[in-house]
Amino acid sequence: MDVAxxxxxxxxxxxxxxxxxxxxxxxxxxxxxxxxxKGSVPTFPLSGFTLHWYHQFLxxxxxxxxLETSAIVAAVSSVIAVGLGILASIGLSRSRFRGKGFVxxxxxxxxxxxxxxxxxxxxxxxxxxxIQLSILTIVIGHVVISLPYTxxxxxxxxxxxxxxxxxxxxxxxxxxxxTFRRVTLPLILPAVVSALLVAFTTSFDEYAVASFLAxxxxxxxxxxxxxxxxxxxxxxxxxxxxxxxxxxxxVIVGAEVWRRRVEARLEAA
Amino acid sequence: xxxxxxxxxxxxxxxxxxxPHSFALGGWYRLFHTGYIQLFWKSAKMSLIVSxxxxxxxxxxxYFLALSGTRRKYVLLLLLxxxxxTSYLLRVLAWKVILGEQGVIxxxxxxxxxxxxxxxxxxxxxxxxxxxxxxxxxxxPFVALPIFVTxxxxxxxxxxxxxxxxxxxxxAFLRVTLPLSLPGVVAAFLFVFIPTVGEFxxxxxxxxxxxxxxxxxxxxxxxxxFPDWETxxxxxxxxIGVISVLTVVFVRFLRVGEAQAA
Numbered sequence: 449m450d451v452a453x454x455x456x457x458x459x460x461x462x463x464x465x466x467x468x469x470x471x472x473x474x475x476x477x478x479x480x481x482x483x484x485x486k487g488s489v490p491t492f493p494l495s496g497f498t499l500h501w502y503h504q505f506l507x508x509x510x511x512x513x514x515l516e517t518s519a520i521v522a523a524v525s526s527v528i529a530v531g532l533g534i535l536a537s538i539g540l541s542r543s544r545f546r547g548k549g550f551v552x553x554x555x556x557x558x559x560x561x562x563x564x565x566x567x568x569x570x571x572x573x574x575x576x577x578x579i580q581l582s583i584l585t586i587v588i589g590h591v592v593i594s595l596p597y598t599x600x601x602x603x604x605x606x607x608x609x610x611x612x613x614x615x616x617x618x619x620x621x622x623x624x625x626x627t628f629r630r631v632t633l634p635l636i637l638p639a640v641v642s643a644l645l646v647a648f649t650t651s652f653d654e655y656a657v658a659s660f661l662a663x664x665x666x667x668x669x670x671x672x673x674x675x676x677x678x679x680x681x682x683x684x685x686x687x688x689x690x691x692x693x694x695x696x697x698x699v700i701v702g703a704e705v706w707r708r709r710v711e712a713r714l715e716a717a
Numbered sequence: 718x719x720x721x722x723x724x725x726x727x728x729x730x731x732x733x734x735x736x737p738h739s740f741a742l743g744g745w746y747r748l749f750h751t752g753y754i755q756l757f758w759k760s761a762k763m764s765l766i767v768s769x770x771x772x773x774x775x776x777x778x779x780y781f782l783a784l785s786g787t788r789r790k791y792v793l794l795l796l797l798x799x800x801x802x803t804s805y806l807l808r809v810l811a812w813k814v815i816l817g818e819q820g821v822i823x824x825x826x827x828x829x830x831x832x833x834x835x836x837x838x839x840x841x842x843x844x845x846x847x848x849x850x851x852x853x854x855x856x857x858p859f860v861a862l863p864i865f866v867t868x869x870x871x872x873x874x875x876x877x878x879x880x881x882x883x884x885x886x887x888x889a890f891l892r893v894t895l896p897l898s899l900p901g902v903v904a905a906f907l908f909v910f911i912p913t914v915g916e917f918x919x920x921x922x923x924x925x926x927x928x929x930x931x932x933x934x935x936x937x938x939x940x941x942x943f944p945d946w947e948t949x950x951x952x953x954x955x956x957i958g959v960i961s962v963l964t965v966v967f968v969r970f971l972r973v974g975e976a977q978a979a
Contacts, residue, residue: 452784452876452894454886461781465793468778472800472858475811478821482814560907560964562915564932565953568939572950653804655918660939672806676813676922686814689807696803704795 476693483687501687508684514671518652521583521667525590526647532591533598533643538632540599541606559596566592567660574661582663589657594647601646605639606632635714638707645703649696753934753952760931761959763845764913767852768906774853775861775905780894782861783868784876794865801858809922812851816841816923843925851923852913860905867901868894900971907967915956931956 453461486498505511540552558566570589571581579585609632617627633640655669662670672688675681778797782790800808815821822841841847871894879889917932924930931952938949 452886453781457886458781458785461777461785465778465781468774468857469796472797472854475808475815475854476800476803478815479807479811482821560911560960562912562932562956562960564915564917564935565957568935568949568953571939572946649802653806655806659936669804669806672810673918673922676806676810682814685810689804689810693803693807697799700799700802 479686479693480690482683483690485683501683502691505684505688505691510666511668511671511675511684511688514666514668517583517665518668521586521590521658522648522651525587525651526594526644528587529591529594529647530598530602530640530643532595533602534636534640536595537599537602537606541603542611555599556596558592563593563654563656567657570657571660580663581661583665585661585663586658586667589661590647590651590654593654593657594650597646597650598643601643602636602639605636609635638710638714641703642707645699649699753931753948756929756934757931757952757955760914763849763930764852764910764916767849767856767913768909771853771857771860771909772864772902772906775857776864776902779861779864779868783865783871784873784894794861797861798858801855805855806918808855809851809919812847812854813842813923816847816850818842842923843927845924845928847923847925848920848928848930851919852916855919856909856913860909863905863908864898864901867898871897903967903970907963910963911960914960 483501484497484499486500536555540548540555567589570585570592574581574585613631613635614627617631622630653669654667655673658667658670659673666674672685675685782794782797813820817823818841820842875893875897876889879893880886884892915932915935916930917936920928920930920933921936924933935949935952935956938952939946
């Protein structure tokens with residue numbers, strides 16, 4: 449006897465699962481459908497096929513500027529966050545010092561702070577310090593948000609690595625930097641890439657904190673948010689939405705496949 | 718050394734919280750006397766309902782994936798979680814398109830003749846319902862994850878033992894599976910509750926006046942017309958306080974659970 453589920457239970461569960469999947473994907477499917485719809489408002493009945501909206505967004509310079517800003521912010525902040533994350537994870541997993549538990553908690557605190565609060569506290573901080581809001585302040589905000597995630601991804605991977613490998617490298621005369629570059633880094637590379645991706649996508653999609661910290665240059669989510677208030681821009685925004693969603697899915701699936709391959713190779717070695 | 722850098726980062730955001738309220742208590746006074754606290758309860762109630770519903774829906778999904786022995790469970794899990802990885806704003810946008818007065822549902826109903834023209838279902842958008850629906854939609858994939866992890870690490874032999882001891886499926890579930898997966902459930906609950914209780918993006922896009930939440934109030938105190946940072950900071954601190962208490966209680970609860978299991 450299967451203890452977990454009866455045969456009928458299993459059937460019901462399967463149907464329920466399918467329904468939830470439909471519920472999750474239907475809105476996205478609707479976006480895709482309406483991105484090709486001729487009408488300028490997304491309503492039934494559909495009024496013919498067009499690529500007009502895709503074309504329009506390709507020529508919308510505001511939108512492109514916003515996408516560019518977001519790409520820069522996401523790239524810079526993810527690299528910084530992962531860099532700090534690697535240092536922090538090595539520090540926290542390799543050494544023992546007093547108050548280690550406290551520091552670990554401190555690093556992870558931003559995870560449970562609502563983004564609104566994070567946003568206003570950073571805004572207060574920058575105001576008190578007299579720092580002008582700019583692209584840099586958004587980068588700092590996003591580093592704070594994604595740092596805990598990078599630590600959460602990197603720490604377990606570092607924990608799996610045999611510490612004697614690093615010791616062996618030392619014994620063979622490698623300095624700390626060489627050891628890191630030739631031994632530790634290749635071993636944690638898959639986790640580093642995951643962390644980079646998570647940090648990048650988090651930043652690229654982040655609105656709440658960016659809305660407080662943005663200077664004159666808009667990020668893409670901020671642009672999107674304000675465009676949502678003007679119905680005339682809606683069809684274009686839908687088209688961009690479809691493109692962005694497709695790209696995200698591609699990147700995530702690609703990275704997952706790549707990570708499995710590398711990990712399989714590392715296991716084999 | 719690296720840890721110190723990181724610690725400095727974290728302290729940076731924390732050290733400023735006490736600033737505003739040390740000057741005066743006016744913000745705190747207004748928090749408790751001008752309806753803000755009612756607004757907080759309203760938001761808390763909304764996100765309590767959302768979290769409870771979402772956890773209740775995600776539990777069977779995770780249970781099915783983890784314990785039914787489906788071969789492709791990781792593929793199915795990825796399918797479930799994938800929407801969470803796509804843009805948050807865009808998913809809210811999708812619902813705005815669907816629920817609006819001229820939106821997909823309403824025009825579909827009119828088009829198919831199920832609803833007379835000019836009688837749009839107005840409760841769909843700019844309402845508490847809309848906010849809760851969208852929040853539930855956004856968080857559902859994410860919530861299944863912690864529950865799945867606890868259920869997967871559950872020792873299956875315990876279930877076999879229960880069935881050898883003549884426990885029915887229901888009994889085995891109630892006496893073995895459910896108690897053992899409780900930490901995952903509570904974690905999942907907090908994972909939804911904490912971000913939703915301070916949420917302001919979704920309510921401002923689909924909530925209208927009815928769906929206005931505590932987070933919107935904080936934002937408005939900082940950004941709109943007559944900024945009142947002092948009160949806003951008090952509101953934010955109060956939110957942090959409530960969340961810290963919840964988190965501490967949760968960690969205690971986990972420790973007690975572990976001690977009992979050992």
